[in-house]
Amino acid sequence: DAKTTQPPSMDCAEGRAANLPCNHSTISGNEYVYWYRQIHSQGPQYIIHGLKNNETNEMASLIITEDRKSSTLILPHATLRDTAVYYCIVRVNYGGSQGNLIFGKGTKLSVKP
C-alpha cells in the first residue's frame, strides 16, 4: 500500500473551514484515499473516501488532485467537537471489504474558539 504523509498538527478557528492535506505520491491506480478521525481516545470514525473524483458527504469534502498524488480533507465549518486526530489512509478496495488499514500518526487538528 502507498505511504501517506500528513502534518503532525494543525489549528483552526471555530466556524472556519479546516483543510487537512495528505501526500500520497506513490499511490497506485486502484488505491482509494480514506479518511478517518479519532476523537480523544475513542475508536476511529470513518469520514469519507474517494478514488479520483472529488467527494462530499454530510461530514466533509475530499478533494483529490488530478495526478492523485495528494488530497485535502475539508471540514467546511469546524466546531470544537471536530478536535481530533485525522488519519489519511491509502488502500485498495477488495471487493467491498476494505481489508486491513495501515494507520500512520495522522494530523492532530485543534479547533479553537
Place this chain on the structure above:
Amino acid sequence: NAGVTQTPKFQVLKTGQSMTLQCAQDMNHEYMSWYRQDPGMGLRLIHYSVGAGITDQGEVPNGYNVSRSTTEDFPLRLLSAAPSQTSVYFCASSKQGYQYFGAGTRLSVL
C-alpha cells in the same frame, strides 16, 4: 443496532495471567479485525478475519490468539500477559468498504 461492542472497557492484569477480550457486531459483517494503539501512535493490526472459520495474522500477532466461530463474534485471547501488551485495543468490522470501530478496551499489565 448496537454496532461493534467491546467488553470489558477496562482491565488490569498481572504478568502471566490470561484473558479474553470480547468483540461482537450486529451488522452481519464478514470482515472483523483487532488493532492495538500505544500512546501517541497510530493503530496496528493484530489479527483479522474475512469470515467465520477464517483468521489471519496482522502486523503484531505475537502473544495473541483469535478464533471466529460465528459471524457476530471475534474474541481476542492473551495467552500470558506481558507489560508490553499494555495498550488500548480496538475491534472493527467492515462490509461496504469502510470499517466501524468499537469503543476500545484499555488494558494494563502490571
